[in-house]
Amino acid sequence: xxxxxxxxxxxxxxxxxxxxxxxxxxxxxxxxxxxxxxxxxxxxxxxxxxxxxxxxxxxxxxxxxxxxxxxxxxxxxxxxxxxxxxxxxxxxxxxxxxxxxxxxxxxxxxxxxxxxxxxxxxxxxxxxxxxxxxxxxxxxxxxxxxxxxxxxxxxxxxxxxxx
Amino acid sequence: xxxxxxxxxxxxxxxxxxxxxxxxxxxxxxxxxxxxxxxxxxxxxxxxxxxxxxxxxxxxxxxxxxxxxxxxxxxxxxxxxxxxxxxxxxxxxxxxxxxxxxxxxxxxxxxxxxxxxxxxxxxxxxxxxxxxxxxxxxxxxxxxxxxxxxxxxxxxxxxxxxxxxxxxxxxxxxxxxxxxxxxxxxxxxxxxxxxxxxxxxxxxxxxxxxxxxxxxxxxxxx
Numbered sequence: 001x002x003x004x005x006x007x008x009x010x011x012x013x014x015x016x017x018x019x020x021x022x023x024x025x026x027x028x029x030x031x032x033x034x035x036x037x038x039x040x041x042x043x044x045x046x047x048x049x050x051x052x053x054x055x056x057x058x059x060x061x062x063x064x065x066x067x068x069x070x071x072x073x074x075x076x077x078x079x080x081x082x083x084x085x086x087x088x089x090x091x092x093x094x095x096x097x098x099x100x101x102x103x104x105x106x107x108x109x110x111x112x113x114x115x116x117x118x119x120x121x122x123x124x125x126x127x128x129x130x131x132x133x134x135x136x137x138x139x140x141x142x143x144x145x146x147x148x149x150x151x152x153x154x155x156x157x158x159x160x161x162x163x
Numbered sequence: 164x165x166x167x168x169x170x171x172x173x174x175x176x177x178x179x180x181x182x183x184x185x186x187x188x189x190x191x192x193x194x195x196x197x198x199x200x201x202x203x204x205x206x207x208x209x210x211x212x213x214x215x216x217x218x219x220x221x222x223x224x225x226x227x228x229x230x231x232x233x234x235x236x237x238x239x240x241x242x243x244x245x246x247x248x249x250x251x252x253x254x255x256x257x258x259x260x261x262x263x264x265x266x267x268x269x270x271x272x273x274x275x276x277x278x279x280x281x282x283x284x285x286x287x288x289x290x291x292x293x294x295x296x297x298x299x300x301x302x303x304x305x306x307x308x309x310x311x312x313x314x315x316x317x318x319x320x321x322x323x324x325x326x327x328x329x330x331x332x333x334x335x336x337x338x339x340x341x342x343x344x345x346x347x348x349x350x351x352x353x354x355x356x357x358x359x360x361x362x363x364x365x366x367x368x369x370x371x372x373x374x375x376x377x378x379x380x381x382x383x384x385x
Binding site: 002004009043056059093103104107108111153154159 | 342
């Protein structure tokens with residue numbers, strides 16, 4: 001029988017983060033995508049003690065944890081800042097989306113979602129009403145990044161997935 | 164039912180963080196990226212990373228323990244080469260984290276974080292110190308039972324699991340809203356390690372066994 005989940009708690013910061021964990025590819029990597037956003041709670045307040053994991057869908061040319069030098073990793077991790085913000089620099093996803101998971105104090109189990117870099121015909125997106133669909137699509141920002149906020153609860157709540 | 168509901172009001176932090184809508188059930192799609200998982204290589208892990216008592220000038224204070232077990236999928240098959248990360252408070256119940264304000268001593272010889280890859284049979288093994296219980300501010304006189312945080316990957320990103328391992332017979336269990344958020348005693352018991360004399364090493368360290376089952380079995384409610 002499956003082992004139950006428990007919250008990541010508030011004190012993962014000395015254990016889970018690793019150097020340049022958010023940078024799956026080095027600066028200047030061809031086609032690199034910068035994703036930024038914030039994690040927000042049901043009151044619209046930032047969640048300063050979440051940790052996000054990005055999975056591109058393929059392993060890449062260096063190990064998941066390997067950083068430094070050239071090459072691409074398929075996996076990245078980023079703990080949120082006091083303002084709830086996070087960032088990733090990654091190669092384009094293997095398919096139309098990145099897989100994103102969020103752990104936090106107060107989440108007894110992670111939430112799993114997707115970041116689509118553009119609106120497009122897609123079995124999941126097409127199954128959602130327009131307002132919910134929009135929560136899965138990153139918006140370009142002025143700095144050339146893709147903006148993707150995660151709203152855990154309430155108005156504009158991000159679509160979370162169960163497999 | 165295995166996992167805790169997101170909204171467990173006894174654990175106050177869930178009230179504004181639990182999603183209010185049920186997750187969207189995904190239709191079977193063998194191409195889904197979530198059904199694949201990062202692969203980890205042995206060169207990514209340091210040789211001392213699985214010994215939380217090593218790498219410092221002195222020995223940490225507390226009861227030295229060995230924690231070992233197997234990571235298996237819902238079919239009971241071992242998951243080899245997967246990353247297992249742990250973190251915990253020290254023997255006095257204090258985390259080496261700047262936001263932990265519990266007035267218990269830090270131990271300069273104990274960081275409380277480790278990691279390893281499972282072997283070909285899905286086994287992991289850590290040497291560490293038995294963590295202490297500690298207070299938190301969830302409610303009056305709230306104390307967390309001693310626990311070790313576990314982070315486990317698996318063969319699919321959907322199997323990703325973060326959980327906590329507890330120690331047998333802890334008197335704090337019935338008072339802990341995080342432990343009790345798991346529905347039913349049987350499922351809670353899966354979070355409690357077993358003392359194991361075969362893991363115990365004479366004149367050196369007590370042994371505990373904690374197996375982890377990932378994914379969900381077909382008959383099981385998520």
